[in-house]
Amino acid sequence: MPHAGQLRYHDFSKLRELYGNRLSHNRNTPSSNVHWFPRVSVSVRPFHSALQTSTGISTKSSSLYHAKSSSSSSSRSFFSGTPKFLVDLKLKNLETAANAAPNDATAQYAFLHELAKHYPSVVVERMTNPSFSNFAVNTPSVILLLQAAQHTESFRQIDVRALIHRLLKTQDANNSMPPQQREALQQLLQHQIQVKPSKPEQVHQLHAILSPGIMSAPAGAGGQPWHSAGGGVLRGTDPKYPLHVEMHQSTSVKAALLGLLGRVVVTLVVVSALGAMLDEKGLGKAVGMNQNSKHIQEAEQPVQVRFANVKGVTEAKQELEEIVHYLRDPSKFTRLGGKLPRGLLLTGPPGTGKTLLAKAIAGEANVPFFFSSGSQFEEVYVGLGAKRVRELFEAAKKKSPAIIFIDEIDAIGGTRRLKDQSALKMTLNELLVQLDGFDENNGIIVIGATNFVESLDAALLRPGRFDKHVTVPLPDVGGRKEILELYASKTKLDKDVDLNILARGTTGFSGADLFNLMNQAALKASVDGLNAINMHVLEFAKDKILMGAERKTAVITKETARCTAYHEAGHALVATLTEGALPIHKATIMPRGNSLGMVTQLPEGDQTSQSLKQMLATMDVMMGGRVAEEVIFGADNVTSGASSDIMQATRIARAMVTKFGFSEQVGIVYHGGATGEEHASDETRANIDAEVKKLTDAAYQRATALLTKYSKQHQLLAQTLLEYETLTGEEVRDLIKKGKKPGRPVINKAGGSRGDTSVLGKDNQSEDGKNEKGSRLPGFGQDRH
Template identity: 65%
Template sequence: MFRQRKLHAGQLRYHDFSKLREARESQKQLLPSLQVKTCPNFVHIHSPLQQIHTSSLASLSSLNSMSTRSFFTSSLSKKLSTFRLKQLERTANQNPTNASLQYEFLSELIHTYPEAVIHRFEKYPEFALDERCALLYFGALQRTSSMDKFDIKTFMRRVQTQNVSMDPLKIQSLVDLDTKSVKNRSTIATQVMQILSGNVPGVTSGAIAGGALSSGVFHHPRGADPKHPLHVQMQTPQSGRMALLTLAKQVLIAFVVVSAITAVVDEKGLGGRAMGMSNKHVQEAEGSDVRFEDVKGVAEAKAELEEIVEYLKNPEKFTRLGGKLPRGLLLTGPPGTGKTLLAKAIAGEANVPFFFSSGSQFEEVYVGLGAKRVRELFEAAKKKSPAIIFIDEIDAVGGTRKLKDQSALKMTLNELLVQMDGFDENNGVIVIGATNFAEALDEALLRPGRFDKHVTVPLPDVGGRKEILEMYAKKTKIAKDVDLSVLARGTVGFSGADLYNLMNQAALKASTDGLNSITMSVLEYAKDKIMMGAERKTAVITPKTAKVTAFHEAGHALVAVLSEGASPIHKATIMPRGSALGMVTMLPDGDQTSQSLKEMLAFMDVAMGGRVAEELIFGPENVTSGASSDIMNATRTARAMVTKYGFSDKVGIVFHGGNTGEESASGATRAMIDSEVQKLTQDSYQRAKDLLMKYSKEHHLLAETLLEYETLTGDEVRDIIHKRKKPNRPIVNREGGARGDRSVLNDKSNNSEPPKSKFPFPGKVGSRRDNTSS
């Protein structure tokens, strides 16, 4: 029975909706008879309620919720409204006992089809009911002008059925309502509404929740008098198309306006602190705390820049004889050597405006923007001359011009060329550029009159490295035993930035280990970590591998100590680090700008010492591939001696180009070069073999000590070889040099004692690598 009623309710919605649509269309004929008064927001229709047909008033009163013009067309709005009504009705029918869902459906239905609200309320008692639904029922009666048809008995039967969630006191008040003395049904309906609307959430006295009905609507329907006008929406058949065109036009106008404003705001004036703007492509330094005394290791470059600062402070001193300082100063050199730091020192020393920018900040997506920024930069500097302009990474804007380049890419460089040396004089403005690629700059930029003075900022020498280390050491706590000169000798090729990184790594290591100061061992650890990589303390090393490595490195160390012309040994270790299982480090007394024949031969002998040691201790058949880098270094040195340095009597004092020295040599000459290179390496191999055979006891003692202590200093190596004296400190490794978790390996390789001679090499070919650095 319930299913049949539910299906009947579903059939009702289509039947009633179609009839109501037809009735609504018939009301259009009534609109010309209405008095219409327009205002900026609404269209008011004034007509006496008595002159309007009841159904027509109900139809027109449904328009009172339309206060703005819809973006969609009328037909699309109807389709969307009908779709929502169907969804709400389906949900309400599926949940007949849920009064809230019934209210949501009725509150949406009353705007368009108030007759259906009355029908559903009176004919289908199986749907739940509360005060809000009842008030919507009265609102529908008012919209259809059916208040005089209200039947209190029918309403009470509906209220007293099941699925009614109303206040019992209100129901009792309805039962006690005196209806016999009142003959007007509209008055009875008003009294019932006043009882129901009391204490309903969101509903005031005489009002329906959700805005469906208010007390004013009951007494003054929309369109009944001028105070309650009827809101009418005027639509045209092409309103949707026109709305889309209008929206597209507004979006296009907004895009153009925003783009124009962005360009103007970005490029208006010079920007930065000097002009009171916020642009970043040009900035003026204020109060730099860096001075020339803070720049170490580049004394020559510093002297050149001190001359520039002095000229800016006292120009008459240099111009009294008619001379002029260069307009452009180019700083070149490897990365990290302090070019930008020198520029900061200029800003700190000079009491003149200092403008700084980067080459990449001139270029952007807008054509001609780079040239405009260059003009603004020089105009600002001219206004405050004497002044300095510093352009970092100038190769980004001053690269060599090519015919195939776009004209927009050349405009910035052309403007820079004109500003530096064109028709207008730029007296008092000095341009300082910094780059790592001076060879990439355009020739017109490097000619006299522009960047006609070049200052090379090289890597610091051993004295400069010591000064830099001392400067950084003042900013931290260094132990008393630290010898920064030894550290400076061992950091050949380090720039100022590398040395700062070394001190920073050492400070972090000391803090991690809980030390009160930075010790020499910590500094050595930081240096080796930067040069060779971190220690592989968890690497799995078997006793066999450790023994091969120990005798290999001991061979290097012994030949280095006993060969005349070899650099002093700094450290020997079999601790795995990076891709190396061990290494012997040799430090020269200072920076070597050249090498003698004796030093080159000694270097080759030391390189061959590791290979010779493996052959003597373990036999020719057990020699490993770990000496590949040693052989490469020895061969490279020998070929350079023959082809570049003229140290071969057969080839003669001749220079041969190319990496191998055979670039333009004939076939016979190439064969002669190869023969001489082979002879030099073979002689070096024999000299190393003679030394190791003569000092075999010292070789064995040094290798055994390496297995026990893993790392030996240069003094400890020399004591072992010359005095046969081991270090006076605790032994580090008592497992024959083995380390790591070897449980994953073969038991025999873990537990068996390796033979003292004829030792087989375990592992795959090329698994062990050795580096000898100097």
């Protein structure tokens, strides 16, 4: 056997080899399978430490001592633990330190304690190998040996007498063993010499002395309790004497977090896989996973909406009536071999009633109505959109004849490009196949609605799919009146309300806008305490939607109000006295939004085109505000409030020259582009600019002549606006043509000023509306319409 010094850097692997040879030898030697002390993992502490009791364990002796060989006494999860090469590296370092200090029992224990966690068999070999008999040991090291022997069932290798002598020798050198324990060890040596107990009994008695915290007393001769100072029996060998164990968790915080993260990831993967499998197999709804799914929705029967509830789109309703007749009696249309369109596409601006028309078809035909939106087909899973399209058509096929309505179909039916995601292409391809593929879906009418028909894929619009297109336009003046009458029937109107005037003044309003107008008026009337909705409230709601709420708290000085009044009076006078101009509906100097005042003109009906006379008259009206400021205040005091008027007049003049052929110099030609000079030569552009200036200058001269001729009427109209703030079209015409003022109380007696003008400071104001430096006060530079 080599000397300990020769094994300094090689005994770790050598000891494992020696232990393997000895284990093979022991297997060939008959021995009784006797187990000698409980296999319990406890924290090793000095024998005089008090054991804190946390758990009581009572077992039968027949099963208490069963143990199996294991390379480690602790189990590790997949995401915790230290790699083996790091463990071996640490053991090598501890072994080097232990071999370098054979007389240091603490260094020996540090190595043995770490070694016992991973290689308990090597602990037994190192403690029992004669090569290491001169190494110091202490009580915790001996207890580690006994526990390692229990794990590996190699307790027969232990020479108890030699181990006791070795322990006493080390403790004598350090003088650290209590006298009571030393006496107990010496008594144990005498007992073994006299009685000669068996090897399990020797080991058992030694363990009882070194570990008094888990033993009531060491066992005596003859298998009877061996009494010492305290007396008693071994705990754990009888239910009357349970074994108390204190558990210590040595897992670090980092390892615990990694373990928790691993479990969460595994759980998510399992749940996701299970959900996808159930959804693919169609079992999701059975187990309650898709009970709240929104991609397949069927309207409750019967649908209450009828064609009578849809107003302002008479032509669209007429085109859809044949769909209703087909659903009611399909044989009437198929008796000659004809087929009705599979798909119906409703297009038009937002708020025109496309969804309402689809509901009306279902209500008139009294058939099942399935509805969804394009965005509901797409989610995080690739291929789920195509699956949901199939499910939607399968559900409708079971209840055919039926209607499938897909709102905002452009979300899934957009033009396909090479760079598009494959999932979007799959959903559209599935929709194309369901509409007109290998299998025919007879009895199913698909209605799609979109605001962007130009963005749809060409394959979706071809005959056989969405081959019937119905445009739902904005309502005309007659349609707006019908819609207003429908909403008015659900509320209470005053007798003075004229829906014809309201319909004429809401050009460009959709059905949704008209509903909003009536709703705003109802709220305003309720707040004001009125018993019915009157015309004033309806006008207020219309102006609020078009231009914003009134700025009643705006600070307006007399000078600002006076300039605004003359500006708006100029527009109103030119509009009243110019042939071809639209009739005036209202003139006001009440500020709204970015405007300090406005003059509203209403056409007799919806205008699809304008004559040359009407365009020239419109330009004259636009120039009226600028000319009025020059005539009243002088050229030096003209403000920038007419900027929007000049812009509109210039735009009309440029369109007359480049789009409508109203210029002899340029000719009857069309020039594209926003400015009408696209692809035009330099000479042509110069001619266009000259003609535009000629038209605007002529409008300016006509407005100047008119306001100069009727200056008295202009001043009377401006003064009346300062007093009443708002005048109707009839009141404006009576003032200009008859000189008659309104027969109602004056509203503003402060010369048109509004708000707390004291914040501006009296020292900075003068009669003409300028400060000391000559610049305009706030409000003079704002647009007036």
